[in-house]
Amino acid sequence: MLLPTLPVTGSWRASVRIFLLIILLCCSGCTHLANDEWTGRDKAQHFLSSAFLAAAANAYAERQNWSPSHSAGFGVLFSISLGAAKELNDSRAGGTGWSWKDLSWDVAGAATGYVLWNTAR
Template identity: 55%
Template sequence: MRYLLLCGVLLLSGCSHMANDSWSGQDKAQHFIASALLSVAGNEYAQHQGIGRDRSAAIGVMFSLGLGASKELWDSRSEGSGWSWKDFAWDLAGATTGYTVWQLAQH
């Protein structure tokens, strides 16, 4: 886990430029909804593969956040819109909401 975190920090430190965006907007809702759905899908898929409930939850959230981070890394290219911590914060909120909804549906 430490190595994964270290790789993430090193990758993110190379962003070519940052976005100048607001906290609200249509793209923020899209980040939230997509991350929630990806988290639920990852949770459900992992559980159908015979993985335990707690581990499935972690896989779902990390799947969602991994795709969100990849999208922001793509945006950070010189031709892109720039890395947005605000977009990533909405990704995090969506992934945790998806996780919560999935957990509640399991009871």
């Protein structure tokens, strides 16, 4: 017996990935959260490193002859995933604690890196 299939589009896949990421972050089991400020030296480091990583990953993907949309997605998601991994590492018992503020600066930096890379090329 054949089962009906649903058409799978790129936007549907992206929505599922974002939903799964949100579920994963909500269930990550952080041992403790950071009590930090919105500004500070570490926030600038998060922003700048995420911007650099997004631009570098975008450049790498373009050099692999990926389409512009795939290159952009790879660059931004690569940068954000490294920021989330760093926060997950910070959330362990001996770490400084999970910081949603740090992750927010990571996302802002990744978006800025993407924009600057596409503006500069």
